[in-house]
Amino acid sequence: MRSDRLEQHSEKRRIILMIVLVAVVCSLTVYFHTVLHICSIVAHTYYIPIILAVAWWKWKGLIVAIFLAVFLTLIHIFLRYDVANIDYYIRAIMLVIIAGIATHLYKRIAEASQSLTEKEERLHGFMDSATDGFIIFDSELNCAEINRAGLSMFPPNTRKEDVINKNLSEITPDIKEAGRYDKYLEVIRTGNTFQIEDFVPHPKFGNLHLAVSAFKADGGLGIVFSDITEHKEAEESLRKSEEKYRQLIQNIPQKIFIKDRNSAYLYCSKNLAKDYGITPDEIVGKTDYDFFPKELADKYRLDDKRIIEASKTESIEERYIQDGKDVWVNIVKAPVKDDDGNITGILGIFCDITERKEAEDALKESEQKFRAIFDSATDGIIVTDQKNKKFYAGNKEICRMLGYSQKEFSKLEVDDIHPKESLPHVIKQFERQAREEHILAEDIPVLKKDGSVFYADINSSSITMDGHTYLMGIFRDVTERKKLDELKDEFVSTVSHELRTPLAVIKEGISLMLDEIPGKLNKKQERLLNMADNNIGRLARIISDLLDISKIEAGMVTLKRKAIDLTDLMQEVSSTFMSQIREKGLKLEISVPKTPLSVYADTDKIIQIFTNLIGNSLKSTEKGQIEICAREMEDEIECSVTDTGEGFSKNDIPHIFDKFQKAGHAGRGVKNGTGLGLPITKGLVEMHGGRIWIESEVGKGTKVLFTLPKGKPDNSQL
């Protein structure tokens, strides 16, 4: 395409050149004819093809021309037979010279033209390969030239021909409205360059951001426009990101500064500037000596220096004055590096940690306090990780008990402090703990460092901390108590035997007298002996109850359980009271369901429970009735013994099951009571896994309720 155009171009020039040459030759010929020989101009028109030939074929043309000239001259001579006419020779020579000059001239012109064309060609190539668009307008703003990049700003498929020689207002119809047209005219008029950044809607690429530069050129207007869309977008995103960071830095609650290598401030956040009593702009160039006492500023500078030298980030906690208040801050100081890794300064970020610090102090204090309490406990305490059974904490007392130092203790676990043979039992207790809230494991053998064993009651409960479950065991050394217990049991047993023997003799003696076996008695004697007999009976009951309660408390009573029908049993027990009830003029009601009520219990003990309760009611009730009742609940049987007797006061109720608490008191209702009936009853009910409680009101009566589990319960007592 391009070379075609180039050829077209040079051809034009060549034609022009030839016309000029023909004209010159013609006029010279005419001149010579006129001067040398008047002759018909027409006759010499054959020079024209010669010249043409020269022009066409250049050097080849010159030779042809010389031949032609010689040939024509010879023809001329032969035709005219005018051989002697020198004029012809001169003319021929002239012709050759002229042709030579013309050829030379042509060559020069052609060369010049060639080089110009090449230059132009190069310029076009350069213009077309430029990424910036060029448009050249003449003074009337008609387009004279446009390069490829320039064309690409126009709708696709716009050809150069569509633009060239068109007026600017035609090419971009809306340019006048924008006032740009006049602006360009002004550029042409004044010669002032006009530059603008412009948004141009582009059908293909959306909005193009163009940098337009218009200048006066060669009387017309040159416009260079470059597509800076990408550049602009990059610039915009950079600006946005910078803005974002600026906002971030300005708004985060932390205080931020940047110092140069010499500890002079380069930047600080608003809130820090506020502390310093200046604006962020004023900080530049200032140093810590401008804001802090010398010692403090010295310290800060030392910190900075250290960080720069070590090229290491440091976190420093220190006191700091803010708004006249003493606060704790955490300052993170980090070296700032450039792209090459050279340290250019220091970045500092302040965090107010006053609250945390205070909380920490409070925590420390409270920890110390609790540690002191923990350590001063007279019982040994161990906190154990439920999962791996490793010890988490232990107090001084437990270390003393075990004979380990606190350091040694921290490496121990459950297995280390119990004799091997009792470990399964201990582990079982441990697992029980996992299911229950709180347990008391009694008489657990504990292994000391020296290999000796002591017995402890371990009262344990679970603690959950940070989602981890721990067991806290409170160890009480019961070795002494255990010995004492054993001694007590033996004592009680012996004492009761030793008491019973003489009692039996006294009782039988009095009984014989009362039966008048040794001889007749008078009324007074009989009354006194009866009195003695009653009290012997009471004494015997006390001894018996005492033995019972001590056995229950020592866990020495074993239940012989089997499935029994409660309704039968209640009938049986109440029948033994029938005579006494009738004697007192009371009524006895038994209220049980028609179907049997099966409980898994020790018959003798259940009889003892009912006997005790009915006996109590009988003692305290003078009129009305006694009702015994049993009903089926969801998973237990609820029994009750209700009377219309004296009742208990509110103050007495909480102590009703305590030993020797004969509420209502002897001399009033409870005659001949041992003060142990209810505690024994409670012990028996609880041994069966039931509960017992009391509802009572003075003057209205008493209702004692207890439950017995249905079916076969857990043998937790075994």
Added chain:
Amino acid sequence: MGMKRILIIDDEKEMVDLLQMRLEAADYEILVAYDSQEGLDKARAEKPDLILLDIMMPKMNGYQVCRELKIDDGTKGIPVVMLTAKAQESDKFWGTEVGADAYVTKPFEASELLEKIRGFLESTQK
């Protein structure tokens, strides 16, 4: 049919006196032994109709005496009522283990004891 004979074996002299008084009043003939060996000998020699046997005795206790009586063909048919001031479950257990026929704790109700004795003697009386 003569009077029924009851052998009392107890080291407590006072208790023996009282029992003797009570049982004689109830028309029984009473034999007395104050220690275990004497009791065993008397039981074997006299073949009483019933033996009242105390547990807590020196040298040989009531259980041992009872066992001896029960393995001896001559005496094993004699009902043995054990008398003791011990009232523990284990005592009762041992009592029945060695073959005692009844168990009465001290102090006892005379009527209860008599009733028990009467029960045995009437059942053996063919």
